[in-house]
Amino acid sequence: MVRCAGRGPRRILDAVIELRRLTKRYGGALAVDDLSFTVEPGHVTGFLGPNGAGKSTSMRLVLGLDAPTSGVALVNGRRYASLRRPMREVGALLDAGAVHGGRSAYNHLLCLARTNGIGPLRVAEVLEQVGLSGVARKRVGTFSLGMKQRLGIAAALLGDPGVLMFDEPVNGLDPDGVRWIRDLMRTLAHEGRTVLLSSHLMSEMALTADRIVVIGRGRLIAEATVQELTARYPSLEDAYMALTAGSVQYGASR
Numbered sequence: 001m002v003r004c005a006g007r008g009p010r011r012i013l014d015a016v017i018e019l020r021r022l023t024k025r026y027g028g029a030l031a032v033d034d035l036s037f038t039v040e041p042g043h044v045t046g047f048l049g050p051n052g053a054g055k056s057t058s059m060r061l062v063l064g065l066d067a068p069t070s071g072v073a074l075v076n077g078r079r080y081a082s083l084r085r086p087m088r089e090v091g092a093l094l095d096a097g098a099v100h101g102g103r104s105a106y107n108h109l110l111c112l113a114r115t116n117g118i119g120p121l122r123v124a125e126v127l128e129q130v131g132l133s134g135v136a137r138k139r140v141g142t143f144s145l146g147m148k149q150r151l152g153i154a155a156a157l158l159g160d161p162g163v164l165m166f167d168e169p170v171n172g173l174d175p176d177g178v179r180w181i182r183d184l185m186r187t188l189a190h191e192g193r194t195v196l197l198s199s200h201l202m203s204e205m206a207l208t209a210d211r212i213v214v215i216g217r218g219r220l221i222a223e224a225t226v227q228e229l230t231a232r233y234p235s236l237e238d239a240y241m242a243l244t245a246g247s248v249q250y251g252a253s254r
């Protein structure tokens, strides 16, 4: 079920993301406002909200890329900074464009792998998994957006982590790529991993996610299964529109 040495299924089944009263203020703007929820293993959890709702900020706080103003974000019960080999616990794709264009895909992944004691065999394995083996020696700067998304996903998978977060991974992908991501998310959850996925594509989210967390203006609006929402509303898109009505605003101080 789980391929990488040193990781058993039990460990993966324990993997969770927890936000506890998480708050992040940038100057006068409240990006995340007293936000609490838990992302459980074995499901794809869709993370929804209007532009500026605080989804990316929440993910950045989980990854220790930014410090919370108050509250905590935990991976497997611990703050990111206290994880000994973080890539083995949590993998993430936040910004596919944030890569060194001069390196080859292989070297990019190898550099990341080394920082976490991961060997070159695993680099070859994830390149194969995301369909980039044939272009592994090409410079990342020559990659299309879809190829960069795949490379970012390969980086997230490197440590075979139990927790995975993907911020809008289908942006700019062709239909083949969109379906590939959908299948990959489903497979990762089926393996018992915890998968948090943000996207603005409601039709795609309805096909991919089991559970949904909706936020607006940094606050929790709803937590439900896709089944519960589509039983109550004509579609997930209708549910989203109804739930977020009144939460759409961009960058205003609050």
Ligand SMILES: Nc1ncnc2c1ncn2[C@@H]1O[C@H](COP(=O)(O)OP(=O)(O)OP(=O)(O)O)[C@@H](O)[C@H]1O
Binding pocket: 026, 029, 030, 031, 049, 050, 051, 052, 053, 054, 055, 056, 057, 058, 250, 251, 252
């Ligand atoms: N480094 C920063 N400095 C100042 N404000 C920030 C910073 N990062 C995010 N914000 C603000 O925090 C709020 C939440 O932004 P965030 O990117 O988390 O939203 P989002 O839900 O991911 O939006 P989108 O769907 O557009 O990607 C926005 O008002 C944004 O302008």
